[in-house]
Amino acid sequence: MSRSFTIKVPCTSSNIGPGFDVVGLSLSLYLTLRVKVDASADNAAPTLAYTGTGASDAPLDPYKNLTTRTALYVLRSNGVSHFPRGVSIDVHNQVPFGRGLGSSGAAVVAGLLLGNTLGNLGLSKDRLLDHALMIERHPDNVTAALMGGFVGSYLLELSPEDREAKDVPLSEVLPEYPPDAGEGWGANPPSPPRGIGHYIRFGWAPEIKVIAIIPHFEVSTAKARGVLPDTYSKSDLIFNLQRLAVLTTALTRSPPDPYLIFQAMQDKVHQPYRKGLIPALPQILASVTPASHPGLLGICLSGAGPTILALATDNQQKIADTICDQFKIEGITCDVEFLQVTNDGAVVVDGDEQ
Ligand SMILES: Nc1ncnc2c1ncn2[C@@H]1O[C@H](COP(=O)(O)OP(=O)(O)OP(=O)(O)O)[C@@H](O)[C@H]1O
Numbered sequence: 001m002s003r004s005f006t007i008k009v010p011c012t013s014s015n016i017g018p019g020f021d022v023v024g025l026s027l028s029l030y031l032t033l034r035v036k037v038d039a040s041a042d043n044a045a046p047t048l049a050y051t052g053t054g055a056s057d058a059p060l061d062p063y064k065n066l067t068t069r070t071a072l073y074v075l076r077s078n079g080v081s082h083f084p085r086g087v088s089i090d091v092h093n094q095v096p097f098g099r100g101l102g103s104s105g106a107a108v109v110a111g112l113l114l115g116n117t118l119g120n121l122g123l124s125k126d127r128l129l130d131h132a133l134m135i136e137r138h139p140d141n142v143t144a145a146l147m148g149g150f151v152g153s154y155l156l157e158l159s160p161e162d163r164e165a166k167d168v169p170l171s172e173v174l175p176e177y178p179p180d181a182g183e184g185w186g187a188n189p190p191s192p193p194r195g196i197g198h199y200i201r202f203g204w205a206p207e208i209k210v211i212a213i214i215p216h217f218e219v220s221t222a223k224a225r226g227v228l229p230d231t232y233s234k235s236d237l238i239f240n241l242q243r244l245a246v247l248t249t250a251l252t253r254s255p256p257d258p259y260l261i262f263q264a265m266q267d268k269v270h271q272p273y274r275k276g277l278i279p280a281l282p283q284i285l286a287s288v289t290p291a292s293h294p295g296l297l298g299i300c301l302s303g304a305g306p307t308i309l310a311l312a313t314d315n316q317q318k319i320a321d322t323i324c325d326q327f328k329i330e331g332i333t334c335d336v337e338f339l340q341v342t343n344d345g346a347v348v349v350d351g352d353e354q
Pocket residue numbers: 012014031058059065066067093096097098099100101102103104105107141219220221222302303304305
């Protein structure tokens with residue numbers, strides 16, 4: 001017997017200025033997996049093929065690839081020790097790696113749906129979010145990729161017992177299984193505590209368009225988190241909290257108020273510390289304002305960078321050109337994507353269309 005299905009996961013931009021590790025926005029570049037299961041085929045481990053962005057960089061070994069490792073984690077933490085036989089996966093990727101557009105979150109979310117579907121586990125998206133948070137331990141990208149839209153999320157304060165289960169080192173949640181390990185793949189990974197992540201979907205004013213200016217260099221999230229301090233001043237935290245409280249509603253209002261949104265997208269928690277990783281970041285963030293570029297609403301670092309996200313109702317090309325010119329002064333070329341906010345989140349569709 002054979003079956004096929006397609007998994008489609010959107011890219012995401014997190015933080016949107018002041019909402020560090022809190023808000024995420026689901027956008028119209030996709031990671032797509034076309035999956036076939038042919039029970040008469042003799043491959044025990046899935047075969048992987050990639051096309052699109054990053055195709056030559058993604059590991060094709062299913063025990064090293066983030067998506068298939070995540071799928072195996074979901075299977076094994078729910079009592080299914082192996083992939084079914086005869087799985088082949090054609091991946092088409094539009095999400096650039098290491099640019100602040102949630103490529104790792106998309107790869108994890110694709111793996112959640114892959115494991116859930118291959119194992120016929122019937123886990124809800126809320127329960128899959130628990131699994132995602134065992135792997136990517138900040139909720140903003142994975143929640144937006146899974147649920148879609150503009151979302152805010154928090155992690156539950158856990159009981160000491162659940163905290164112990166949650167704080168398992170990532171290497172134990174996602175071990176790189178040796179390819180010839182056969183039946184003896186060590187202990188089952190722990191099942192995640194229930195209800196770790198909670199979220200709410202905000203609205204999004206239809207006039208607000210998203211421009212992503214994607215420089216041609218990578219910044220790993222791990223490195224961009226490594227430059228952040230462990231503690232913050234009370235005034236810097238208040239600065240961000242005040243703005244985030246206004247921003248989540250300001251972005252729902254029609255017509256959008258550029259002066260309110262521009263100020264509400266300022267941040268003192270992560271962007272100032274990341275300027276050493278992204279040449280001329282302060283100048284780039286100051287290069288477009290509602291006064292200099294009518295139609296602009298706000299500008300920020302997308303996720304951990306280096307992509308710059310601009311929100312605008314008008315004048316998108318000019319805004320993009322100005323930001324690209326700032327990068328060019330630093331000798332950096334960019335791609336520009338004009339994106340839509342997408343509401344479906346990650347989906348699984350029977351068959352291999354799309
Ligand atoms: N489709 C994919 N398949 C396999 N691995 C992937 C895929 N997408 C991303 N990865 C892995 O994730 C890494 C990038 O993750 P990282 O967290 O550094 O950046 P990001 O997720 O693109 O940015 P951000 O988290 O700031 O939005 C890649 O180098 C690769 O190892």
